[in-house]
Amino acid sequence: RRRIFSGIKPSGHLTLGNYLGAVRRWVQEDQYNADALFCVVDLHALTVEHDPARVRRLTRQAATLLLAAGLDPERCTLFVQSHVDEHARLSYLMECTATDGEMRRMIQYKEKAARERSSGTSVRLSLLTYPALMAADILAYGTHEVPVGDDQTQHVELARDLAQRFNQRYGPVFTVPRATNPRVSARVMDLQDPTSKMGKSHAETAGIVYLLDEPEAVRKKIMRAVTDSGTEVRYDRTAQPGVANLLDVLASCTDGKPEVLAGEFTSYGALKKATAEAVLELLRPVRARHAELCADPSYVEGVLRTGAERARGLARPRVDEAYAAIGLLPPA
Ligand code: TYM
Numbered sequence: 001r002r003r004i005f006s007g008i009k010p011s012g013h014l015t016l017g018n019y020l021g022a023v024r025r026w027v028q029e030d031q032y033n034a035d036a037l038f039c040v041v042d043l044h045a046l047t048v049e050h051d052p053a054r055v056r057r058l059t060r061q062a063a064t065l066l067l068a069a070g071l072d073p074e075r076c077t078l079f080v081q082s083h084v085d086e087h088a089r090l091s092y093l094m095e096c097t098a099t100d101g102e103m104r105r106m107i108q109y110k111e112k113a114a115r116e117r118s119s120g121t122s123v124r125l126s127l128l129t130y131p132a133l134m135a136a137d138i139l140a141y142g143t144h145e146v147p148v149g150d151d152q153t154q155h156v157e158l159a160r161d162l163a164q165r166f167n168q169r170y171g172p173v174f175t176v177p178r179a180t181n182p183r184v185s186a187r188v189m190d191l192q193d194p195t196s197k198m199g200k201s202h203a204e205t206a207g208i209v210y211l212l213d214e215p216e217a218v219r220k221k222i223m224r225a226v227t228d229s230g231t232e233v234r235y236d237r238t239a240q241p242g243v244a245n246l247l248d249v250l251a252s253c254t255d256g257k258p259e260v261l262a263g264e265f266t267s268y269g270a271l272k273k274a275t276a277e278a279v280l281e282l283l284r285p286v287r288a289r290h291a292e293l294c295a296d297p298s299y300v301e302g303v304l305r306t307g308a309e310r311a312r313g314l315a316r317p318r319v320d321e322a323y324a325a326i327g328l329l330p331p332a
Pocket residue numbers: 005006007008009010017018019020021022023041044133134137138146147148149150151152155185186187188189197198199200
């Protein structure tokens with residue numbers, strides 16, 4: 001059966017970008033069509049300045065929200081990365097397979113390192129080696145497909161290269177994975193700055209819709225979204241990035257086509273209103289289910305325990321095989 005793996009980093013509250021770019025497909029398609037594993041990648045949240053209590057809280061919250069969004073533990077495996085040692089074990093072998101040039105070329109590294117430096121913080125080494133751990137996440141499970149938003153495609157391509165290189169040098173241990181992106185909203189943009197991605201760790205939050213925002217706040221953020229000068233509603237990502245972003249979000253929420261939807265609106269106000277309603281409609285059941293699950297933390301813990309057990313069982317033999325293949329003496 002086809003194996004799917006994807007992850008989400010507990011470095012901030014989950015956003016509409018995470019939901020439309022990744023989570024919604026996990027819920028609606030992947031868990032039905034494949035043997036799917038979803039992981040709250042807490043080790044990845046330690047690559048920039050962090051607060052230990054906050055990471056712990058956000059890890060639990062991300063897992064709860066994924067269940068609230070509709071991941072069904074009877075259909076897929078949900079777990080926390082640090083609960084399965086194989087990720088860290090395999091990450092080291094990936095560091096021994098990758099080159100430092102490859103790591104330094106990653107767009108996300110360049111952007112985040114620049115951001116850390118400009119705020120006077122030193123850059124953690126793990127920020128540079130991040131893609132090695134991410135490759136380990138994916139390769140440990142014999143993954144065929146990795147459903148992600150388009151900001152993660154470059155990392156998945158590196159995982160692909162590393163799998164091929166490892167296999168060529170040491171023997172056929174890994175399945176070569178590929179990234180898949182959603183049809184629309186592979187990149188949801190910030191509502192206040194539609195030329196940059198809506199990201200959970202940004203400091204300015206007026207342009208970010210969080211899944212747990214109060215409905216009134218969601219409505220306000222969308223109604224105040226920056227649009228472009230002009231009045232015509234057209235779908236043009238270059239000339240009208242603000243309007244195009246709203247059309248993408250609306251299309252994604254309603255399973256429509258942004259180009260077609262553009263023709264249905266004669267004012268920016270009407271487009272914003274329709275988008276806000278569509279987003280609220282989508283988030284309402286998620287918020288409600290999240291509140292229910294928060295009242296029952298032992299349920300979520302149980303899901304994560306079972307998930308980690310299954311994940312360990314799947315990853316262990318392949319990681320052992322990689323250890324042997326690369327030249328390490330197996331323990332007697
Ligand atoms: P993360 O936590 O930043 O994002 C989780 C998922 O949400 C997608 N996404 C978006 N999609 C569209 N528009 C946006 N504005 C937007 N923001 C985020 C991301 O593309 C991602 O699919 N490195 C990964 C986590 C990770 C991972 C993995 C993913 C670690 N190991 C192995 C897949 C496989 C990350 O930081 O995602």
